[in-house]
Amino acid sequence: MAFKTILTITGPEIGWQGDLKLAVDLCQQAEAHLSVLVMALAAPPPIGEYAVVVSDGWMQERQADQRRLKARTEEISAFVAANPVSGDVVSDYAEVGWADEMVGRRARYADLTLAGPELLASETLRQKVIEGALFWSGKPLLLVPEGAQPTLNPKRVLVAWDTRIEATRAVGEALDLLAAADEVHLAIVDPVEGERFHGEEPGADVATFLARHGVNVTVDRLPSENHSVAEVLRRHAVDTDAEVLVMGAYGHSRLRQRIFGGVTRSMLENPPLPVFLAR
Structure with missing residues (x-):
């Protein structure tokens, strides 16, 4: 948009x-x-x-x-x-x-x-x-964390993907931003094959969807190797020289208490680079 x-x-x-x-x-x-x-x-x-x-x-x-x-x-x-x-x-x-x-x-x-x-x-x-x-x-x-220079015209974008609705929403909201970027890396941490999970070829369906919108996308399937998902994404953001991380925000509201998932909470508390969130 x-x-x-x-x-x-x-x-x-x-x-x-x-x-x-x-x-x-x-x-x-x-x-x-x-x-x-x-x-x-x-x-x-x-x-x-x-x-x-x-x-x-x-x-x-x-x-x-x-x-x-x-x-x-x-x-x-x-x-x-x-x-x-x-x-x-x-x-x-x-x-x-x-x-x-x-x-x-x-x-x-x-x-x-x-x-x-x-x-x-x-x-x-x-x-x-x-x-x-x-x-x-x-x-x-x-x-936008301290020291970062945000842009709405990034050349390199990292997308955290896991097939859930929140990730889909984030990708949809960032679609214009992704289409204008030179490189978009779609990161999937410890993907699980199967129709109910990431599909027979994890990341292929969303990559095809993005490609139809003119996005130059590469799917990166990343093993966690006993590291947290947030830490894997942080390291991969450095490896890909990403200017912004696009991800879904997971959590819910009950009795006016906000409960965020672990990856979302980690990024909210200590964003390693500008983080584009939607839910």
Whole structure:
């Protein structure tokens, strides 16, 4: 799909200039509109026998948060207006318990959500953005670790493939990106032959599908050799000099708790290169 609106999210308590510059660069590459959500997480209301005593302090804290949010929003609005891309900036003072849903609602109206290194360094806001983008938007998420220079026109792409719906979704969302790349390596770790698994020739079906879309794809069947799948993918990304890793995000939501599979969790916690995720 074409990336015509890119969303990035920041807050008054974290750095923002690095992430916004990355977002502007991506929008220039794709001739896309930049959408910025400036989000502050509201302190939960006091409860119990001390609620009345501390309620004044809690209200003052919230008012101070909102002032900081307003000031940061104005600062970012000025930055966006001074750059050569079209853009919009909105803010939200979100209750912690519902912040991920707020992120998801905004992300539905973008083609891609960008999570840059400054956001990823913030434990609480990072968690809300990742969960909101993956569980509530139906749109892909691009994680960019510190020191990486993301591009929406990569020459070399690594795809983590395992036949599940999430991987299929990720490939579909990244199809334009894959078709424009010089090399796409489709990595299958410890493939299992058979109709119910990877087929008689693991990777052949998805490679044929991608080739019909003009993708120059190579299937790499990789043994884990007692290493984790995440570690195998990390090493193969280095071996293929990949600029981005495309993969499905595995997990589910129960009782407002997000539970990710091991490979997804490893990539979320320590992305080795820009990671394009969908589920």
